[in-house]
Structure formats: structure tokens, C-alpha cells
Amino acid sequence: MPPIVRRHVAGVDGCRAGWIVALVPERDDGPTSLHVVASFADVLALRPAAIAVDMPIGLPSTGRRACDVATREQLGVRRSSVFPSPIRPMLDAATYAEALAIGRRVDGRGVSRQAFNLIPKIRDVDRHMTRWNQAWIAEAHPELCFAFLLGAPCAASKKTPEGRAERLAAVAAEYPDAVERIAEPHRGAALDDVLDAYALTVTARRLHDGTVLHFGDGARDQRGLRQQVLL
Secondary structure: OOOOOOOEEEEEEEOOOOOEEEEEEOOOOOEEEEEEEEEEHHHOOOOOOOEEEOOOOOOOOOOOOOOHHHHHHHHHHHHHHHOOOHHHHHHOOOHHHHHHHHHHHHHHOOHHHHHHHHHHHHHHHOOOOOOHHHHOEOOHHHHHHHHHHHHOOOOOOOHHHHHHHHHHHHHHHOOHHHHHHHHHOOOOHHHHHHHHHHHHHHHHHHHHHHOEEEOOOOOOOOOOOOOOEHH
């Protein structure tokens, strides 16, 4: 892998192999690149100037996060792509049944299997997060980023041919060389993971240049991390 310099920012999405990372220049010039890495520590080793990751950062002890509600409201027809994040006590769960029991005991509700399946990756990010790191590592949502690029939420699901074409066109308009990068093999990362990673760079760039928008009330969790989704 060629050396990575700090004039890049990163969009990061979870994938079967770990994480797919889209590195793009801070500004409009220069090539982009894609990297599949095993851990969030490997993401940090790429030394991006800012990171936007599609993973909950800042987890409540009980209740729902205001940022999840606010993001759903922004996405209209794509609101189902945002689901309630697990509460922090669930990070100790080893099985889905255990997570359900914790949720019902602590919060009076369970957790979706989709949210539970994210727990290992949430833990992976959480172990590297501090209040200071939230200045340059942000939670973002790819559908919010696509809505920004397109001027409205995507019309079709990303699991459909129409949805994939819609998102690919949005990425290609922003990064002309992305089509070639996306066509290369990325073992352990599906096409929608790759497209999401590129979309997330929208937030990473805006975080780096100070134009980012915040969704949610910014409440801090027990570790002092803000519960917010950025665009």
C-alpha cells in the first residue's frame, strides 16, 4: 500500500471483512482510494485528517437517542434505514438473547437483531473514542449524505438495481475516478458498502472544513461522548 498523507479524509462503513475506507482529498483535486481493513485501529493507521463512520458513537444508558429520531425525520422515504441504537449496557452482551434480556431489564424494550449484529463494530469504534477524538471522528449516515449530494433522499432502496445506479451516479458526480476504484475487487466488501463509504466522505470533508451540521440534542453518554449524527 502506498504511504498515506494527512491531506485525505475518510468515509468508513462496516463490511464483512471489517471496514471499507474511502479516502478522498480534503479538496476537490487528486485521486481517491479504497481500502478494506480488519479493525478500526487499522482505519486510524491510515492517518486521515477527519473520519465519518456509519456506526453509533455516544450510547445512552437508557432510552432512545434524539439524533436517531432527527435523522429519520430528515430522510423521509428512506427513514427505515435508521434504526434505534443499542443502549450502552448491551455492549457487554455475548448473545442476542443476552442483549434482549439486558434491554428489557434496563430499558423496558429489546433490540433489533440488526442493531445487535453491529455491537462488535460499535465496541471496536468505542474503544478508540474520546471527547477530544469527536472533534475529528464523527458518526454519520450514508443516506443523509446521499440526500445532500442528490438534493433529496434516494428514491429507491440501495438493495435494488435502481438504487445502486442512483447512488453510483451521485458518487461519480462527486468523484469522477470513483467508478474505476469501485470496479476493482474489494474482497469482503459489498457494492453498497463501497458506495456508502464514498458517500460518508461528504461528512468527513464538511467536518474538516468546519461546515458540518449536527442532528440530535448532543446529549453526552456516561463516557462523555456526544450523541449526534453529523452531515
